[in-house]
Every structure is written in C-alpha cells, then in structure tokens.
Amino acid sequence: MRQWDCFLEPYKQAVDELKVKLKGLRAQYDLEDVHRPVEFVTGRVKPLASIYDKTLEKGIPFEPSAELAAELPDIAGLRMMCQFVDDIETVVETLRQRKDIEVVEERNYIANTKPSGYRSYHMIIKYPVQTIHGEKTILAEIQIRTLAMNFWASIEHSLNYKYKGALPEEIHHRLIRAAEAAFRLDEEMSLIRNEIQDAQQYFSAHKETSKRNYNQSGGHKE
Numbered sequence: 001m002r003q004w005d006c007f008l009e010p011y012k013q014a015v016d017e018l019k020v021k022l023k024g025l026r027a028q029y030d031l032e033d034v035h036r037p038v039e040f041v042t043g044r045v046k047p048l049a050s051i052y053d054k055t056l057e058k059g060i061p062f063e064p065s066a067e068l069a070a071e072l073p074d075i076a077g078l079r080m081m082c083q084f085v086d087d088i089e090t091v092v093e094t095l096r097q098r099k100d101i102e103v104v105e106e107r108n109y110i111a112n113t114k115p116s117g118y119r120s121y122h123m124i125i126k127y128p129v130q131t132i133h134g135e136k137t138i139l140a141e142i143q144i145r146t147l148a149m150n151f152w153a154s155i156e157h158s159l160n161y162k163y164k165g166a167l168p169e170e171i172h173h174r175l176i177r178a179a180e181a182a183f184r185l186d187e188e189m190s191l192i193r194n195e196i197q198d199a200q201q202y203f204s205a206h207k208e209t210s211k212r213n214y215n216q217s218g219g220h221k222e
C-alpha cells in the first residue's frame with residue numbers, strides 16, 4: 001500500500017496545483033470585467049478501485065509502474081465547466097498557450113460525439129511536479145465541457161455504474177434522448193448568449209453598487 005501512496009503522491013500534488021491554477025483563470029477574467037469562460041473547476045485523483053478496473057480492461061498488471069502511468073493518462077483528472085459551447089474553444093486555446101503545461105493529445109468528443117451521446121473536449125497534458133527527489137513529469141487529463149454536457153455525463157456515469165455498463169434498453173434510449181436535449185439546450189443558450197451576458201454583467205454591477213452603498217452607510221466595519 002505504501003508503494004501506491006508514493007506512486008500517487010505526485011498526482012495528488014498535480015491535481016491540487018492545477019485546481020488552484022485553473023480556478024485562478026476565473027478570477028483573472030473577473031478582474032478584466034469580461035465574460036468568464038470558466039464556470040467552475042473540479043479535480044480528483046482516480047481512486048485505486050477505478051485504477052484496478054482499468055488495468056483489467058486494458059490487460060496490464062495492477063502495480064505502480066511506468067507502464068501503468070503511460071497507459072492511464074487520467075490518474076490525475078481535472079474538469080473545467082463552461083456556460084457556453086463557444087467558451088470551450090477559448091479555454092482550450094488558453095491551455096494550449098500555457099508555459100507550465102504541455103498538451104500531448106486532444107480528443108474532440110464535441111465534434112465527434114461518442115455513440116453513448118457523450119460530449120466533452122479532452123486534453124492530455126504533461127505536467128512537471130517538484131518533489132523532494134527532483135522534478136517528476138506526470139500525465140493528466142483535462143475535460144472541458146458545458147454545464148449541460150456535465151449534467152448529462154454525471155447522470156449517465158452513475159446509471160452505468162449502477163447497471164455495471166449493461167443499461168436496460170429503455171434507459172439507454174432515454175439517455176440518448178437526454179443527450180439530444182442537452183445538445184439543444186446548449187444551442188438555445190448560445191442563441192441568447194449576448195442577452196444572458198448582459199444580464200449577468202448587470203447583476204454583478206448591481207451587486208457591487210449594493211455592496212458600496214452598504215459599506216458607505218457604515219454597515220461594514222473593517
């Protein structure tokens with residue numbers, strides 16, 4: 001077990017660091033008073049049980065090794081959720097330009113929807129982690145998707161887990177229809193994107209004014 005802990009430690013560090021960095025993008029966009037393409041960011045290290053399942057699927061030994069690290073590029077996984085489909089391209093381009101990560105593979109499951117109905121943009125990156133034994137470069141996966149894509153994927157993931165991948169026909173059919181509905185929701189939101197952004201900017205400005213008025217009225221004492 002200690003061997004696994006040592007093996008997974010750089011991945012934990014990478015997830016923690018990348019979460020801070022990717023969440024930091026949001027704050028930067030907010031400061032510039034422009035629409036922020038990132039709604040929220042999550043991250044996780046793949047649980048050992050899932051690593052085990054993946055090794056069985058891929059027919060590789062379940063041991064902390066260089067082979068396992070190369071075969072499972074999503075031991076460190078990050079997700080970036082966006083409001084609009086167009087935001088995804090902005091985020092992808094921002095990630096491509098970063099100096100602290102190296103993009104080694106991109107998979108566009110938005111242009112190429114999976115047969116399940118799954119849509120998302122995946123990037124596999126190399127990320128250097130500083131350890132007490134020097135620098136260690138690990139692979140990590142960043143999934144970029146809209147809130148609608150995320151809603152569908154999380155529901156589908158839990159149903160697949162419940163039915164161990166063998167979904168009853170009726171549920172499978174409904175999931176395909178739900179994927180189509182999520183796609184239409186993204187399309188509809190894109191069509192009224194300007195209207196939504198104006199409303200959001202108006203709401204933020206209104207919140208700022210209320211805060212200022214409250215502070216000036218003596219409500220806030222530092």
Ligand code: 0O2
Nearest residue numbers: 016019020023026039040041042043044079081147150151
């Ligand atoms: P904020 O400012 O509230 O957005 P953590 O270590 O807790 O920061 P972790 O462990 O990945 O991150 O937590 P989790 O629960 O996966 O969620 C990470 C961030 O995403 C949290 O925000 C959640 O509030 C936010 N989040 C999760 N699900 C949703 C969702 O469906 N919609 C929206 N809008 N946000 C969600 P933070 O980090 O507390 O910051």
Ligand code: 0O2
Nearest residue numbers: 046050072074077107114116117118122152153154156157
């Ligand atoms: P988790 O952590 O449970 O999400 P492989 O090369 O075989 O390892 P594959 O399928 O070629 O994997 O890689 P892919 O499809 O680029 O990325 C795999 C990850 O994408 C999955 O991770 C899911 O997070 C997500 N994903 C891919 N297809 C689907 C799908 O049909 N439904 C849902 N809900 N998610 C999907 P894991 O391995 O499931 O791990």
